[in-house]
Amino acid sequence: MATPARELPFRDETFRDDFTFKNSPQTVLRAPFPFDKDSYMYAVNMELHKDGRAGTAFEEPIDVDEHYVSEMRDRALVLDEDPLRCQSLPHMTLAGWDTLELLMSCKAASYPEWFSLERDGDRWHWINRPLGIDDTFTFGDETTLPYGPLEYITRQAQGDFCVLDERAGNLWMDAGIVTTQADWSLDFDIGMNFFEWHAPVPLAHERGVFTRALKYLLSVQQANPARRLNWTMTVNPRLDTSPENYHKWGPENTHITPENVADKLFLRIELQSFWRLPRSNALLFPIRCYFLSMRDLTTVPKWATRMHRVLKTLPPEIASYKGLDHYREIAIDYLAAFDDGQETTAGPFPD
């Protein structure tokens, strides 16, 4: 008797319209919770992206989770409506191939049951079982792929990807794919340098955060990727909160009520990592989005307590920049019931 094929553990869900996205309890526990203490301020919170803790989103260099297949379906919908979400200036094609190699080799090494890469010189054979892809192509020859190398592989990888060229002691956003972003636009930022695209962020410039962060990023070396976490909040589990589609999601910011806050308001976590690409000397900057509903947070007592305290003490400029003003008080009131006033343990991980 034939053994039945192992079922792929990917959820069938949506990030728009009926919003059927949901985390399983294990996925909540492995989330990269962004607060290591009970308050928040901008900082150069970079660390090496290696030796990941088992059972967390840091375990593998490129994380694949239960939302993979549905997230890729959502990305394809965004690209159908707006092809400018993926752009690559002409000098960035080599960096696209570097990206393709990095993502394919990481995924094949971390998840051999889902992905496989065989190389015979420039002839590469790539299998992506969850998405039903089985392609043979010539590395370096764009005509052998259905899309450019960056778009081809990032249609198969969760999270947004910015590809930064390094020139004149600065980083330039010269390529990327951006469909799961917290209210910023690749089409607007393309060609900008590090200081230009960060210009709207309040408080951090005065603190010298960006000067130090750039210095750190320029020193990121091959085989030594770095990471940091960032966060905001989003009404409904909508991946594409883009300026281009503001008319679709902006009004939802006023829809949070004490009755729906638990399931309709989400902590939106960005796991940002930084990789030196070998052939192009560019820097790859993946921004991976994780959602935790307020109810998800309450399943981890430490996280609910900490989220309550962070929201309560957040500087008003940061709250406004992140767009939390409409619902911050409602979230604080909801989470207050889960804060027992006791001291929390150090670090971000559940007790």
Add this chain to the structure above:
Amino acid sequence: MSARGRLHGAIDVVVTEVVELNSLIKRFHFARPDGKPLPAFSGGAHIIIQMQDGDTLRGSPYSLSSSPLDTRDYQVSIRRDDQGRGGSLYLHREVKPGMKMSITHPSNMFALDKRASRHLMLAGGIGITPFMSQTAQLAQMPGVHAELHYGMRSRELGVYLEELASRLGSRFHVYADEDNEQIDYDRLLSSQPAGTHLYVCGPSPMIDLVLRKSAEHGWPDNHVHYEHFAKASSGEPFNVELRASGKTIEVGAEQSMLEAIEAAGVDAPYLCRGGACGQCETRVLSVDGELLHEDHWLEDDEKASGEKIMPCVSRCRGTVVLDR
């Protein structure tokens, strides 16, 4: 090198070949022991080679002179420096095929600007090495114009002349001092179409001259690229107090301050080990004596302030207290 005496992210390699290119320059080939390809890299990149020279552990940067398109091995071409601290002497005298060594992953502070359609390259002496990998990379970019002018003491001391001639054809020009041939910088720098990028690698006086002349001819800074590794100089021994680590160490005559810090088991940041990248910049808390700045990173006023030092290449006369 960390406390364990290993370079960060080191790759174990074996020396597969040593080729004497002329009386001063040898080429060393490094490959993985299992024969698998080494990591890809970009034109202009360098590696740091770790050397256990008697009791001294050295780490010196050398440009890769092989093609980025073929990483079955890495090749570096090293000029013997009889006045130097000993890194090149060690490589020339001690390193033989079959030896096991450690190198870092490649990193690049002399990358091509891939937007440019014209690249003007000026090499002096052993400064030819990064252009070997750059021209190999450019050869794969159709429609891009690359032109290389290579100055040397004598044709006997030039390297890769045939290879470069076949790669670049009439866009390769050789100038030998002994034949009274000189690169005509004024003519070259005043006759380039707008948008050309300029690259220079060679001895300090050459780099300084080209930077001055390119400024005179109105080149924008971001179109002028240069690579200048300062040599970690040898000199009198001196003392360093590492305040944050609670250690006091002596830097030997043939050792760099960074190497002495590492040998004491203190993990210090670095990237180029040549005074160019800024990564090892360290705060000076006090100095009893004189700081001897040898780097190309700190501005003149920063050097004069005595508040910062680059321990990969700079030294001190007397005793210095560092925030490390």
